[in-house]
Amino acid sequence: MTASSPMGIPRPQVKSLDEILPHEPLLMMGAGPVPIPERVAKANSVVINHLGGVMAQVIGQVKTMARYVFQTESKWVLGVAGPASAAMEMAVANLLEPGERILCINNGFFSHRMAEMAIRIGADVHELHVGVHEAADPERVRKAIEETRPKVLTLVQGETSNTVFNHSLEEITKIAKSYGCLVVVDAVCTLSTMPLKMDEWQVDVVITGGQKGLSSIPGVSLLVFSNEAWAAVKNRTKPTAQWCFDAQLAENFWHNDGYHYTAPVSGIMALHEALKLVCDETLEHRFARHLRCSKALQAGIEGMGLSLFIPSESRLNSVVGINIPDGLTAGQICRHISEMYRVEIAGSFGQPIVRIGQMGEQCREHNLFRTLHAFGSTMRDLGVKVDQPNGMAEMEAYLQKIPRTLYQVA
Numbered sequence: 001m002t003a004s005s006p007m008g009i010p011r012p013q014v015k016s017l018d019e020i021l022p023h024e025p026l027l028m029m030g031a032g033p034v035p036i037p038e039r040v041a042k043a044n045s046v047v048i049n050h051l052g053g054v055m056a057q058v059i060g061q062v063k064t065m066a067r068y069v070f071q072t073e074s075k076w077v078l079g080v081a082g083p084a085s086a087a088m089e090m091a092v093a094n095l096l097e098p099g100e101r102i103l104c105i106n107n108g109f110f111s112h113r114m115a116e117m118a119i120r121i122g123a124d125v126h127e128l129h130v131g132v133h134e135a136a137d138p139e140r141v142r143k144a145i146e147e148t149r150p151k152v153l154t155l156v157q158g159e160t161s162n163t164v165f166n167h168s169l170e171e172i173t174k175i176a177k178s179y180g181c182l183v184v185v186d187a188v189c190t191l192s193t194m195p196l197k198m199d200e201w202q203v204d205v206v207i208t209g210g211q212k213g214l215s216s217i218p219g220v221s222l223l224v225f226s227n228e229a230w231a232a233v234k235n236r237t238k239p240t241a242q243w244c245f246d247a248q249l250a251e252n253f254w255h256n257d258g259y260h261y262t263a264p265v266s267g268i269m270a271l272h273e274a275l276k277l278v279c280d281e282t283l284e285h286r287f288a289r290h291l292r293c294s295k296a297l298q299a300g301i302e303g304m305g306l307s308l309f310i311p312s313e314s315r316l317n318s319v320v321g322i323n324i325p326d327g328l329t330a331g332q333i334c335r336h337i338s339e340m341y342r343v344e345i346a347g348s349f350g351q352p353i354v355r356i357g358q359m360g361e362q363c364r365e366h367n368l369f370r371t372l373h374a375f376g377s378t379m380r381d382l383g384v385k386v387d388q389p390n391g392m393a394e395m396e397a398y399l400q401k402i403p404r405t406l407y408q409v410a
Contacts, residue, residue: 026338028362029371030346031160031319032189033211033218035361036270037277044217044270050263058272059254065275066222069191069214069283070206072198076225078247078254079271081264084188084209087221089117090245091184091205094233095152098122103150103181105136105172109161109349110186114154121241126150132162132351135314138171145179156186157196161349163310163321170201177202182229188212192278193290193318193359204229210267213290213318215360216274220267289404291317293363296398297356300372303394304379304386309353321353325384330354333378340381341374365399 028035036044048054063077070077080086092114096102101124104115118125128144130136136155145153153176158165166172173183184205187196191206192213198206204226210216225233225247233247240246244261252258278286294317298308301322309321324330330347333354337343346355356371372395376388 022342024342027343027367027370029356029367030344031212031355031357032209032359034215034357034359035367036215036217036274037361039273039277040216040270043273044266046269047265048269050265051257051259055263055265055268056257058268059257062268062272062275063254065272065279066224069275069278070198070222070224071196071200071283072206072224072226074198074224074226074230075255076227076230078223078225078250079263079268080221080223080245080250081219081261081267082221082244083211083218084186084207084221085113086245087207087209087223088114088186088188089242090247090250091207091223091225092117092123092152092154093121093240093242093245094236094247095182095184095205095229096121096123097236097238099124100152101126101148101150102152102154103128103144103148105141105153105155105166106130107136107156107159107162107164107166108132108351109159110188111154111156111159114184114186130164133164133310133314135164135166135168136172138168138175141172142175145176145181149179150181152184153181154184154186156188157190157194158187158316158318160189160316160319160355162351162353163316163319163355164314165310165316167314169196173201173203182232189316189318189359192283192286193363194287195283198224198226210271210274212357212359214271214274214278216271217267220264220271222271290358290363292399292402292404293365293368294318294320294358295402296395297358297368297372299398300368300391300395301375302391304376304388304391306379306386306391309351318357318359320356320358321348321351322356324352324354325379328382328384332382336382337374337378341377343371343374345371345375365404368395368399 066077102118106127126148182204191208207223209221211218253260307323379386
């Protein structure tokens with residue numbers, strides 16, 4: 001029986017984090033969050049005045065670096081304290097008023113989330129459903145735009161949930177712009193892992209989170225509005241229903257050195273260092289590193305005799321989906337590889353796959369070898385016949401075929 005307390009509620013007995021966390025760190029190779037570099041972790045321990053001159057300088061550099069990573073000259077870079085879904089909600093809530101029409105290209109779980117958010121603010125929501133193994137077809141999108149005439153079109157560059165890549169993003173965006181749509185792109189798992197040229201491709205809003213390709217911490221996210229999209233934000237007839245996600249209030253902190261709410265100071269410091277590492281590496285080298293590592297991993301998985309979920313022409317490289325062998329579940333596989341080999345991979349949202357991430361710090365050769373060995377060993381432990389040595393050899397052969405000097409910075 002718990003002893004009574006003069007405060008009324010008894011003092012709880014809880015474990016320390018040292019008692020809860022695994023003594024041997026897990027290698028985070030799922031669909032995010034990803035491992036973070038030491039510089040990012042160190043920056044995440046810093047707390048300063050969120051309204052002081054030092055913070056203003058940090059924010060200025062975050063915006064400058066973000067413009068490079070997003071490939072835009074737009075002034076309207078904003079951050080939000082929250083996951084990438086918070087940035088997604090900020091975009092939807094600020095661009096649309098009740099009754100205005102939106103067309104959401106639905107490739108899966110996360111692309112549908114934008115439709116859910118639009119429904120909650122009272123928008124007139126339409127969805128174009130795409131087959132689970134397919135990328136969005138530009139002509140189907142054109143037809144859907146002609147039928148619905150939306151103010152806003154949303155789509156994902158990469159659907160994290162089922163590992164589909166909308167490889168026709170540029171063409172789709174230009175079609176949408178020809179009909180006067182504002183185009184919102186979810187680049188949560190793709191920003192800095194593959195090309196995305198916001199200005200050249202005429203994208204109006206790009207959304208991302210910190211915890212994937214940028215290799216920062218979860219909880220601080222970024223989005224950028226084009227001038228046209230920002231004009232739509234400023235010309236609203238009613239304020240947004242969400243106070244924290246009001247872009248015009250956020251402007252006061254992100255552009256006027258003023259107050260909106262207490263900023264996630266440590267997280268912004270971490271994001272600054274993550275963006276600095278991207279800029280130091282350069283986008284060209286970073287894209288090459290991600291492509292090389294992901295293709296090598298895919299070759300290794302297929303070399304074992306396992307199959308990938310998405311056909312190569314529509315396959316996302318930043319998150320690799322693997323078909324689950326008969327008789328197993330994602331939970332069994334993820335639990336075993338974590339407990340036995342200290343590697344974390346992910347299940348999915350409704351698809352019969354497990355997912356291995358190839359974003360940011362996950363894309364290092366030593367991580368590939370540890371992960372593929374752990375995955376092959378897990379399959380064997382769980383009774384699946386795989387050719388583990390051949391899988392490792394195929395991955396090594398691919399890495400040798402594409403020299404790392406192509407992406408190393410001198």
